Structure formats: structure tokens, C-alpha cells
Amino acid sequence: MFQDAETMRLTGHHAEGEPDEARLRAWYGTRADHDGRLDLAVVEKATGDVVGEAVPNEWDAGNEGCNCRIAFGPGAHGRGLGTKATRLIVRYRFERLGPHRISLEVYAFNPRARRVYEKVGFVPEGVLRDALLWEGERVDAALMSILAPGWFEHRGWPERVGRASSYKG
Ligand SMILES: CC(C)(COP(=O)(O)OP(=O)(O)OC[C@H]1O[C@@H](n2cnc3c(N)ncnc32)[C@H](O)[C@@H]1OP(=O)(O)O)[C@@H](O)C(=O)NCCC(=O)NCCS
Numbered sequence: 001m002f003q004d005a006e007t008m009r010l011t012g013h014h015a016e017g018e019p020d021e022a023r024l025r026a027w028y029g030t031r032a033d034h035d036g037r038l039d040l041a042v043v044e045k046a047t048g049d050v051v052g053e054a055v056p057n058e059w060d061a062g063n064e065g066c067n068c069r070i071a072f073g074p075g076a077h078g079r080g081l082g083t084k085a086t087r088l089i090v091r092y093r094f095e096r097l098g099p100h101r102i103s104l105e106v107y108a109f110n111p112r113a114r115r116v117y118e119k120v121g122f123v124p125e126g127v128l129r130d131a132l133l134w135e136g137e138r139v140d141a142a143l144m145s146i147l148a149p150g151w152f153e154h155r156g157w158p159e160r161v162g163r164a165s166s167y168k169g
Contacts, residue, residue, distance in 0.1 A: 001052060001073035005122070010110050012132045012139075035059070042072065043083045044063045051076035054089040065101040070113075078112070086120045087156040092152065094151045102110050103145040107132055114142060121158040 001007050002019035031039040038058035041050045052072030059066045070086055093099055105128065106114045122144040130138035154161040 001071060004074045004152065007071060007073060009115065010107065011069075012141075013110060014133065026126070036066075038091065040082065044076070044081065050097075051081060052054055052085070054085045056089060056093050059099075059116055063101070064099045066099050068093075068102050068104045081117055082116045086116055090146060090151065091156060097150075100148050101144065101145055105131070105143055106142040107147070108142065114144075115119070117124060117144050119159065120156050121150055121154055168169045 002013075002015070002024065007013075008015055011141055024083060028039065029038065037055060039057075042052045042054055043049065044051045044113070047135045052070065054068035054070045056066050056068050068089065070082060070089070071160045072082060072085075072147075076082075086099075090102060093102055102122075103125075104117065104122065106117060123146065125145055128141040131141035132139040
């Protein structure tokens with residue numbers, strides 16, 4: 001994942017040079033020491049390979065909110081894994097840990113990720129203008145969120161609930 005230029009672009013990860021394995025191991029090796037985040041590897045059952053990560057982070061206890069990030073390496077994109085992992089991680093948060101709000105940001109040049117978040121029930125809230133500077137170009141980021149009442153109405157399938165729903169995002 002960290003060696004793939006496209007994944008780094010889509011996540012807005014500014015890296016200098018080759019990924020430093022020792023530094024990455026130190027980073028992942030210390031994540032469990034932090035109370036405000038849960039770094040999970042996504043393992044594809046068919047192969048047993050780690051294909052990416054799903055990370056609820058930035059837990060804000062006072063406001064019962066958190067952020068969420070997800071990224072898969074090349075070869076794992078476009079096969080439905082991201083949608084499934086996002087549904088699982090959002091369900092885990094809402095149904096086991098009880099936040100009110102989960103938010104995330106997605107860059108304007110990443111319509112695939114935006115589609116995944118919309119499918120699971122994230123709603124666009126606004127635009128962070130020129131949030132990213134990537135190879136000389138400034139890129140907007142959409143701010144999206146999902147709230148507990150919406151989740152418990154559609155449980156990750158807002159398009160099934162559709163127009164009959166009282167849920168307004
Ligand atoms: C974003 C990511 C997690 C999505 O997971 P995924 O497994 O690739 O996505 P899925 O296959 O589950 O679903 C992709 C959806 O986007 C749609 N899609 C694909 N390309 C699209 C495009 N250019 N425009 C609009 N929709 C698009 C697909 O049709 C599908 O929707 P559908 O089920 O309604 O047909 C994954 O692609 C990834 O890790 N990308 C690199 C890192 C990244 O972008 N992370 C997110 C940062 S915010």
C-alpha cells in the first residue's frame with residue numbers, strides 16, 4: 001500500500017522517498033497504546049492476505065464522535081471489499097461502542113471512495129476548499145458524516161430504505 005503511488009495520492013499521503021519499513025513497523029507496533037483509535041487490518045478470507053486497513057480514529061469523548069479512514073493496496077480495489085469493510089467497521093462502532101457521529105474526508109479526485117461512503121450512508125456536509133496540495137494542484141475535500149439515528153434506520157443500506165424513510169441524513 002505504501003509503495004503504490006496511486007494509493008498515496010488518493011489518501012493524500014505525502015511521503016518522501018521509499019517507505020521506511022522500520023518506521024512503519026514502529027508506527028503499527030504502537031497503535032494499540034492509543035485509546036482514541038482502533039487500527040484494524042483487513043484480511044481477505046479467500047487468500048488470508050492483508051489487503052488494507054480500516055481505522056476509526058480521533059475519538060472525541062466529549063462530543064461522542066470519531067473520524068474514520070480506510071485504504072486498501074493495489075489489487076484489492078473495485079471488488080466490493082471496501083464497501084464490505086466500511087459497513088463492518090461503521091456497524092462495529094455504532095452497535096458496540098455507541099458514538100453519535102462518524103466523519104471522514106474524501107478528496108474531489110476520489111469518486112470511487114465517495115461512492116462507497118454514500119452507499120454505506122455517509123452524507124456530504126460541505127467542502128474543505130483547497131485542502132490538499134498535490135503535485136502543484138490544490139484539491140478540495142468533501143466532509144462527510146453518518147449519525148447514529150441514520151445508521152439504526154438503514155444499518156448501512158440507505159438506498160434500500162429509500163424515499164419511505166424518515167431519515168434525512
Ligand atoms: C476507497 C476504497 C476503500 C474503496 O474500496 P473498493 O473495494 O475499491 O470499492 P468497492 O468495490 O467496494 O465499491 C466501489 C464503488 O465505487 C464505484 N466506482 C468506481 N469507480 C468510480 C468512479 N470513478 N466514479 C464513481 N463511482 C465509482 C463502483 O461502481 C462501486 O459502486 P457500486 O457498487 O455502486 O457499483 C479503495 O478503493 C481504496 O482503498 N482506494 C485507495 C485508497 C483510498 O482511496 N482510500 C480512501 C481515502 S478517503
